[in-house]
Amino acid sequence: MRHVISLLIENEAGALSRVTGLFSARAYNIESLTVAPTEDPSMSRITIVSIGSDDIIEQITKQLNKLIEVIKVVDISEAAHIERELMLVKVRATGKDREEMKRMSDIFRGRIIDVTETTYVIELTGNTAKLDSFIEAIDRTLILETVRTGVCGIGRGDRILKI
Amino acid sequence: MVLTGAEIVIRCLQEEKVEYVFGYPGGSVLFIYDEFFKQDKVRHVLVRHEQGAVHAADGYARSTEKVGVALVTSGPGVTNAVTGIATAYMDSIPMVIISGQVPTAYIGQDAFQEVDTVGITRPCVKHNFLVKDVRELASTIKKAFYLAQSGRPGPVLVDIPKDISATKCEYAYPKSVAMRSYNPVIKGHQGQIKKAVQLLLEAKRPMIYTGGGVILSDAADKLAKLVRQLGFPVTNTLMGLGGFPATDKQFVGMLGMHGTYEANMAMQHCDVLLAVGARFDDRVIGNPANFAEVPRKIIHIDIDPSSISKRVKVDVPIVGDLPDVLDDITKLIAASGDRPDEKAVKAWWKQIEEWRGKDCLKYDRKSKIIKPQFVVEKLYEVTKGEAFVCSDVGQHQMWAAQYYKFDKPRRWMNSGGLGTMGFGLPAAMGVQLAHPGAPVACVTGEGSIQMCIQELSTCKQYRLPLKIVLLNNGYLGMVRQWQQLFHGNRYAESYVDALPDFVKLAESYGHVGMKIEKPGDVEGALKEAFKRKDDLVFMDFAIDPTENVYPMVQGGKGLTEMILSEEL
Numbered sequence: 001m002r003h004v005i006s007l008l009i010e011n012e013a014g015a016l017s018r019v020t021g022l023f024s025a026r027a028y029n030i031e032s033l034t035v036a037p038t039e040d041p042s043m044s045r046i047t048i049v050s051i052g053s054d055d056i057i058e059q060i061t062k063q064l065n066k067l068i069e070v071i072k073v074v075d076i077s078e079a080a081h082i083e084r085e086l087m088l089v090k091v092r093a094t095g096k097d098r099e100e101m102k103r104m105s106d107i108f109r110g111r112i113i114d115v116t117e118t119t120y121v122i123e124l125t126g127n128t129a130k131l132d133s134f135i136e137a138i139d140r141t142l143i144l145e146t147v148r149t150g151v152c153g154i155g156r157g158d159r160i161l162k163i
Numbered sequence: 164m165v166l167t168g169a170e171i172v173i174r175c176l177q178e179e180k181v182e183y184v185f186g187y188p189g190g191s192v193l194f195i196y197d198e199f200f201k202q203d204k205v206r207h208v209l210v211r212h213e214q215g216a217v218h219a220a221d222g223y224a225r226s227t228e229k230v231g232v233a234l235v236t237s238g239p240g241v242t243n244a245v246t247g248i249a250t251a252y253m254d255s256i257p258m259v260i261i262s263g264q265v266p267t268a269y270i271g272q273d274a275f276q277e278v279d280t281v282g283i284t285r286p287c288v289k290h291n292f293l294v295k296d297v298r299e300l301a302s303t304i305k306k307a308f309y310l311a312q313s314g315r316p317g318p319v320l321v322d323i324p325k326d327i328s329a330t331k332c333e334y335a336y337p338k339s340v341a342m343r344s345y346n347p348v349i350k351g352h353q354g355q356i357k358k359a360v361q362l363l364l365e366a367k368r369p370m371i372y373t374g375g376g377v378i379l380s381d382a383a384d385k386l387a388k389l390v391r392q393l394g395f396p397v398t399n400t401l402m403g404l405g406g407f408p409a410t411d412k413q414f415v416g417m418l419g420m421h422g423t424y425e426a427n428m429a430m431q432h433c434d435v436l437l438a439v440g441a442r443f444d445d446r447v448i449g450n451p452a453n454f455a456e457v458p459r460k461i462i463h464i465d466i467d468p469s470s471i472s473k474r475v476k477v478d479v480p481i482v483g484d485l486p487d488v489l490d491d492i493t494k495l496i497a498a499s500g501d502r503p504d505e506k507a508v509k510a511w512w513k514q515i516e517e518w519r520g521k522d523c524l525k526y527d528r529k530s531k532i533i534k535p536q537f538v539v540e541k542l543y544e545v546t547k548g549e550a551f552v553c554s555d556v557g558q559h560q561m562w563a564a565q566y567y568k569f570d571k572p573r574r575w576m577n578s579g580g581l582g583t584m585g586f587g588l589p590a591a592m593g594v595q596l597a598h599p600g601a602p603v604a605c606v607t608g609e610g611s612i613q614m615c616i617q618e619l620s621t622c623k624q625y626r627l628p629l630k631i632v633l634l635n636n637g638y639l640g641m642v643r644q645w646q647q648l649f650h651g652n653r654y655a656e657s658y659v660d661a662l663p664d665f666v667k668l669a670e671s672y673g674h675v676g677m678k679i680e681k682p683g684d685v686e687g688a689l690k691e692a693f694k695r696k697d698d699l700v701f702m703d704f705a706i707d708p709t710e711n712v713y714p715m716v717q718g719g720k721g722l723t724e725m726i727l728s729e730e731l
């Protein structure tokens with residue numbers, strides 16, 4: 001099962017490597033990982049997408065909690081939550097493809113944020129499935145480059161991760 | 164007051180009432196050593212290899228309820244220390260390791276004797292710090308001591324760049340530590356404790372299984388109270404020996420790969436299992452799938468939530484400090500006025516006695532060659548069960564665990580988790596320094612002892628009158644045993660040729676050496692050795708090279724699939 005684990009961690013040098021080191025040392029899987037400081041700069045928030053059985057996810061949460069610098073851990077995918085990911089795609093945009101790219105970008109509510117005579121850079125946000133389907137929908141041979149941030153997520157309504 | 168970083172280090176150690184620091188100097192810690200030179204409150208013990216320093220600090224910690232402290236230089240000093248740190252980490256030993264680092268400005272430049280100490284040690288410490296600002300040095304050391312001994316204990320490393328130890332700043336030792344990200348639980352959940360009590364009182368075939376946590380948290384007294392109140396059988400893991408008196412009728416011996424028949428059978432067939440400060444590891448329950456074949460209710464008390472339901476599913480998890488939780492359970496049972504199901508428990512004991520009747524630890528007592536079991540039994544008798552016993556890793560370790568009956572906690576020191584050959588001798592040094600005048604034995608093999616043999620020199624310098632009991636079988640015995648049983652008798656590289664003359668070797672270090680070759684001489688030699696209160700005596704016992712450790716559960720098999728002896 002796919003899980004989205006969110007954690008608050010002290011914003012200290014080396015803290016991130018404790019988290020990633022834990023995953024590799026215990027052979028847990030990381031699908032994606034995002035990290036940045038929160039509104040309180042002494043803390044960072046990490047979102048990890050991992051795939052594993054319930055037992056493994058339980059261990060992952062416990063092991064993360066055990067790290068001295070980790071302040072709080074929740075599996076936000078246990079209940080209603082929102083996930084977003086940002087993707088930048090550089091595509092070839094010449095001739096009839098130029099119009100087609102613009103159209104696809106509009107359909108997926110993307111924005112073209114860089115334009116040259118031959119290329120576009122399209123910015124797209126959404127959940128992982130939406131970004132995947134954009135890639136599926138356009139002509140693969142026109143993709144020059146893609147970059148994705150990985151998932152960040154937040155609980156709906158009253159579910160709040162805060163200290 | 165304004166002090167240099169090096170002065171601050173010493174001040175902090177004094178504040179923490181550190182008696183001994185085990186260490187080895189080098190470039191990046193010279194300022195710190197300079198401060199050692201100027202005071203005599205904290206004593207420094209100069210080992211002969213950094214691995215020895217960490218094991219010695221570890222032995223010191225295991226045999227007391229204090230934190231062990233080691234000091235090493237950057238680069239090779241640290242890498243040499245890693246085995247010791249990992250050993251302590253696997254067994255949750257409270258320890259602070261201070262390491263020197265190249266000056267801050269040189270970090271990352273492949274400077275002379277630079278290694279990424281924080282990176283190398285990260286997976287084998289409870290936590291580590293690189294101090295980049297001298298103003299944070301005192302609070303970091305305070306945190307290190309706090310982390311090392313609170314919650315589930317473990318080694319904590321503080322890496323100090325050379326320039327930091329020379330820089331001055333205002334010094335004040337913090338009185339307390341508050342960390343928003345670290346708050347170990349003490350009190351067990353009352354609802355869970357109630358559930359546990361109910362299960363225990365309803366049990367028909369109860370079993371109590373306790374591990375190293377009982378020793379580390381000084382919970383032996385509370386455990387004994389509960390065990391006696393309930394009248395249930397109890398087993399200890401290799402790490403938990405001494406957690407319950409081995410000479411007590413309710414003790415059914417150690418369990419696990421080389422556990423007793425009765426302990427393993429009872430563990431498998433019980434209907435309610437109370438696990439206390441133990442972690443169901445592979446050497447203890449064998450294959451979890453086989454373990455799950457007989458359904459049982461499991462209550463698990465541990466300070467570390469991640470130890471619970473890691474390898475086996477637990478029905479009643481209780482996170483908390485063992486003495487506290489055990490006390491709660493005992494009191495709740497007393498208050499309830501209920502008693503365990505006496506009829507059922509009596510029938511269960513009858514079954515256990517039947518298993519015990521197999522006498523699985525019997526061996527050939529008429530042998531003309533010295534049997535290792537006999538040596539350990541005599542060691543037990545001669546020391547009246549009062550010795551501190553440190554062991555290395557191999558067959559001798561298992562014989563020591565099986566045949567020396569530990570009635571008290573903190574008397575048995577061995578590397579259970581990492582299985583580090585070379586642990587025994589340096590650990591024994593730490594134990595002897597912590598307990599001057601007490602009998603300290605190091606049970607070892609000719610393979611293991613050579614992994615830290617250089618520490619015989621340290622023993623001479625500090626006049627440590629250890630008694631080394633070398634069970635010399637000429638083989639890396641435990642490896643040979645596996646090769647005999649599982650690799651068609653092909654003894655690949657397990658015969659140790661060209662052994663030194665250990666008597667002469669001991670003598671060359673200025674100690675007393677003895678060679679014992681006949682069973683009739685064993686007791687006399689041990690008596691003589693322990694009489695020599697001021698000398699380190701190195702006893703080289705020529706034991707039966709073909710002897711194996713039984714019972715044995717093969718790795719990956721179920722607990723009850725025991726090989727009991729050669730014939731079976």
Ligand SMILES: Cc1ncc(C[n+]2csc(CCOP(=O)(O)OP(=O)(O)O)c2C)c(N)n1
Binds near residue numbers: 609611634641
């Ligand atoms: C540092 C290290 N290297 C290798 C091993 C693997 N190993 C486990 S037991 C053993 C043999 C130990 O031989 P010895 O010390 O002579 O003890 P014996 O088994 O003969 O009693 C070995 C090599 C280990 N545990 N530790």
